[in-house]
Amino acid sequence: MTLDLTATIVFGVLFLFVTWLGFIAARWRKADLNLLHEWGLGGRRFGTVVTWFLLGGDLYTAYTFIAVPALVFGKGAMGFFAVPYTILIYPILYIVFPRLWAIAHERGHVTAADYVRDRFGSRTLALAFALTGIVATMPYIALQLVGMEVVIGALGFPAGGLLGHLPLIIAFTILAAFTYTSGLRAPALIAVVKDMLIFITVFAAVVIIPAKLGGYGAIFASVPPEKLILAPPSGDNFGAYSAYATLALGSALALFLYPHAMTGILSSSSGNVIRRNAALLAAYSFILGLIALLGYMAIAAGVDKAPAYAAGFTQYGANFAVPALFLASFPSWFVGIAFAAIAIGALVPAAIMSIACANLFTRNLYKEFLHPNCSDADEARVAKIVSLVVKIGAVVFILAIPQAYAIQLQLLGGIWIIQLLPPILLGLYSRGFNALALLIGWVVGTAIGTTMAATQGFAASVYPLEILGVTIPGYAALYSVAINLLLAVLLSPLFDLVGRRTAAPSAR
Amino acid sequence: MAGEQQRPNWLRRYWPRLLFLLPLIAILSVPFYNRLEPTLGGVPFFYWYQLAWILLGAGVVLLVFTIEAKIARAPKSSSGDTTGIPGDIL
Numbered sequence: 319m320t321l322d323l324t325a326t327i328v329f330g331v332l333f334l335f336v337t338w339l340g341f342i343a344a345r346w347r348k349a350d351l352n353l354l355h356e357w358g359l360g361g362r363r364f365g366t367v368v369t370w371f372l373l374g375g376d377l378y379t380a381y382t383f384i385a386v387p388a389l390v391f392g393k394g395a396m397g398f399f400a401v402p403y404t405i406l407i408y409p410i411l412y413i414v415f416p417r418l419w420a421i422a423h424e425r426g427h428v429t430a431a432d433y434v435r436d437r438f439g440s441r442t443l444a445l446a447f448a449l450t451g452i453v454a455t456m457p458y459i460a461l462q463l464v465g466m467e468v469v470i471g472a473l474g475f476p477a478g479g480l481l482g483h484l485p486l487i488i489a490f491t492i493l494a495a496f497t498y499t500s501g502l503r504a505p506a507l508i509a510v511v512k513d514m515l516i517f518i519t520v521f522a523a524v525v526i527i528p529a530k531l532g533g534y535g536a537i538f539a540s541v542p543p544e545k546l547i548l549a550p551p552s553g554d555n556f557g558a559y560s561a562y563a564t565l566a567l568g569s570a571l572a573l574f575l576y577p578h579a580m581t582g583i584l585s586s587s588s589g590n591v592i593r594r595n596a597a598l599l600a601a602y603s604f605i606l607g608l609i610a611l612l613g614y615m616a617i618a619a620g621v622d623k624a625p626a627y628a629a630g631f632t633q634y635g636a637n638f639a640v641p642a643l644f645l646a647s648f649p650s651w652f653v654g655i656a657f658a659a660i661a662i663g664a665l666v667p668a669a670i671m672s673i674a675c676a677n678l679f680t681r682n683l684y685k686e687f688l689h690p691n692c693s694d695a696d697e698a699r700v701a702k703i704v705s706l707v708v709k710i711g712a713v714v715f716i717l718a719i720p721q722a723y724a725i726q727l728q729l730l731g732g733i734w735i736i737q738l739l740p741p742i743l744l745g746l747y748s749r750g751f752n753a754l755a756l757l758i759g760w761v762v763g764t765a766i767g768t769t770m771a772a773t774q775g776f777a778a779s780v781y782p783l784e785i786l787g788v789t790i791p792g793y794a795a796l797y798s799v800a801i802n803l804l805l806a807v808l809l810s811p812l813f814d815l816v817g818r819r820t821a822a823p824s825a826r
Numbered sequence: 827m828a829g830e831q832q833r834p835n836w837l838r839r840y841w842p843r844l845l846f847l848l849p850l851i852a853i854l855s856v857p858f859y860n861r862l863e864p865t866l867g868g869v870p871f872f873y874w875y876q877l878a879w880i881l882l883g884a885g886v887v888l889l890v891f892t893i894e895a896k897i898a899r900a901p902k903s904s905s906g907d908t909t910g911i912p913g914d915i916l
Binding site for chain 1 (some may be wrong): 843846849850852853854856859860861862865867868870872873876877879880881883884885886887888890891897
């Protein structure tokens with residue numbers, strides 16, 4: 319591939335623009351950024367509109383825009399599970415999180431680990447939360463880089479070698495710099511621009527590309543019929559049906575437990591902001607549904623068979639489907655806009671994720687175990703430095719380790735993060751649960767979920783559960799968290815009974 | 827938060843949330859929507875059904891929010907409603 323100069327210039331200009339935005343964001347709603355809740359939660363003052371952009375930018379990432387259509391492109395109907403998943407997240411967001419917000423706001427919690435520390439009076443449980451959050455988020459940040467790398471490669475930059483990685487390193491250095499100075503305000507402001515670009519790109523794509531390919535009927539007609547719907551189950555095996563439903567439900571339950579989603583929620587200004595967003599965020603889901611269909615458009619356009627894109631597909635696999643489709647369908651200047659949308663779409667979540675990890679480390683490891691008496695300014699300073707370390711870690715991760723590992727780790731991350739659900743959920747309605755029982759539930763759930771993934775060679779998260787001779791393939795995260803919840807609920811009264819209450823509840 | 831004896835109160839306030847069962851059932855009934863026909867403008871049923879439920883799901887959330895806001899306002903009209911605060915919107 320040769321470098322597409324027009325597209326690269328448009329791309330570069332847009333990138334410079336958001337860089338400038340990222341730095342001036344420090345002056346937006348000016349406050350003392352030497353306080354952790356100002357730097358790391360934007361002062362908890364984001365209203366419905368800003369929260370909408372922030373959560374949207376947070377949840378619908380560059381990796382989503384590349385990987386979801388790539389999955390539909392490669393696997394067909396099964397890849398569409400991202401759509402039912404996004405339908406299910408909003409009731410969960412509505413029911414659970416305004417309440418969590420209210421508790422966190424009243425008690426000054428910055429992270430989910432702060433919350434369980436306070437609810438159940440257990441430092442160990444909080445430590446488990448912090449470690450799970452950081453470990454599950456790191457590969458997620460690395461995958462944002464994958465999304466960015468694919469579009470940079472598609473612009474025609476040479477792949478591989480130090481020169482090939484240079485654009486990526488520059489982009490992440492810029493990201494690290496403005497996150498350091500502006501905190502959560504930077505991704506919040508950039509998210510607005512990113513979404514404008516994404517909306518323009520997607521609307522252009524779903525109008526122009528089908529028109530070129532002869533309409534949606536022709537697109538679906540060109541997809542092999544066995545890909546269009548799920549394979550019906552046979553015999554004593556629920557097959558793709560249970561896998562599809564549990565993947566959607568399990569992913570939905572896991573989503574808001576991720577530290578970056580929690581950060582987005584806690585930075586909003588009220589419970590009603592969250593409730594309104596539970597309805598309004600559906601706009602993103604709809605866009606995601608349309609983006610998923612880009613996978614079929616790529617099949618219909620036959621980009622994988624075009625010699626011009628062969629090198630890209632060899633390098634990036636199915637992830638190259640959407641960039642190739644854009645290159646084949648749009649004029650150069652618009653390709654620049656579309657690719658900038660995806661690359662900036664990587665910056666926003668990567669910034670929020672690194673801030674969320676920094677908050678966890680500072681609050682629940684540094685302050686809790688290392689320097690209990692550190693000052694507020696000290697706390698914010700450590701968080702800023704950790705946000706840098708996290709991003710350097712992600713870059714090293716993606717440059718030094720095969721990409722397949724990042725994907726496998728992200729898959730495991732989903733299984734690990736969902737194990738935080740029982741303490742969060744139970745803590746909303748009662749603080750009477752035994753911390754040791756919750757901890758045992760967490761350990762067992764994590765172990766079982768990881769084992770289930772291991773039996774599939776860490777290549778898939780669907781585990782064929784056998785009950786009474788019937789095989790029910792399902793999302794390992796959902797199965798393991800069910801055991802986690804069951805243990806927590808059953809063991810809690812038991813432990814209380816034998817007087818093994820590990821910690822007295824804190825004040826109130 | 828609510829004690830055992832206050833359950834009916836809890837139900838009176840939060841019953842609209844039962845509506846959330848609708849999208850849940852719609853999504854979990856995979857065998858029902860795993861079909862090609864009827865198509866809509868060339869789009870197989872499997873796809874337009876789920877895309878439509880994104881909008882219907884948002885509608886349900888909006889409905890629950892509206893009803894609950896009304897219920898919360900009814901007994902004590904002066905407090906509880908923070909809709910008017912400007913910082914709440916932007």
